[in-house]
Amino acid sequence: MTYRPDEIDRRILYYLGGNARDTSAPMIAEEVDVTPATVRNRITQLEEHGLIRGYHADIDYESLNGKVTTQFTCTAPVSKRSALANEALSTPGVIHVRELLAGKENLEITAVGEDTTDVNRIAQQLSAAGLTIDREGIVLDETFQPYHGFAPEEDRAPSAVTDFQTVVGGGEVVEFTVSESAEIARLTLNEANEQGLLPDEVLVVGVERDGDHITPNGDTRIKPGDLVSVFSPEALPEPLVTAFDSEPRPSNERL
Template sequence: MDDGELDSVDRRILYHLQRDARRTSSSEIAEKLDVSPSTVRTRLNRLEDGGIVRGYHVDIDYERAGYPLYTKIVCTAPVTERDELAERAQEIDGVTAVREVMTGERNVYVNAIGESHDDLFRIASELDELGLDVVNEQLVRSEYVCPYHGFGTVDDFDTVEE
């Protein structure tokens, strides 16, 4: 499946999966879209095989899990080494996500968690040892993930009664 081949049914399936993939069945999506559950399953298999749906990820409250500190670390990497360094950064204990940025000097963003400030210092030090220049560290209070509304339609959104 190439980019841009998504029709309105595909987009609406993606919207509902983003809202809560774990607790949303093909039958529930089919009912909301007025199509058969087998249509949803076929489309979903195609979206997975085409690499559009890359996986199903759990949303963890790290603070409740015993990791009260959550930080975003902004780094600079030489462009020719950015891919390799981003890959290696994922192996550091406490790193939960790495994002490569295509423009600007600040081109690698690392999310990390820890139990203490010492944990965060260790992570930043290990990033530095890899060859990433740590430019900024931001201690995050909360982060919220929401579905991309462009995949839904007006009918898909919960209405607010006044």
């Protein structure tokens, strides 16, 4: 059965994401207002369901006898991306591989070499495995922070909708529930704009689907039943109302 994290789980993940080593269960319990035993049990559940995949040390390799940390941005054939990612990870010196959902530059590989000669050896092995190295650069520093969406409400950054107040100084955010027969249903936002259903002066700022909040972009496909938040600097254009085939209602966020 799929494990669905609740607000307590998200807060635990926030504090662990900041500094897992120096964050104890009692410390998290005090922040979340639960018992330390509850925190320990929740962490165990998150680990068992694969939501916490591991804890990794942040190592300064440069300070260890002058080792060189290098970031390779590579392209792998999409059909072989996962296989080549695993092969790259088996290359001596490679410490991290990230797969990206893209046709080009779809693998990011971090490697540690004894010196520049060793870094060249790693690059040659990656190329021999079938990867095209698009970019290569020495890593100077790396900084991590927890995901702000899991933070306590008072510590979260302002939402994109709220930020519009400083950008445009007026306007209104309204919500539409997409009907089955709506013209915009099953179109991406780019397609809707090209067909004149989304005028240039309006902006889709949020999509809620099955209880999940989606940050929209041009490739976001609108589906029947979606709750779509739209910002308009002036009166709602008639084509917009027609496109959603539902009556707009003011959002809780007004600008």
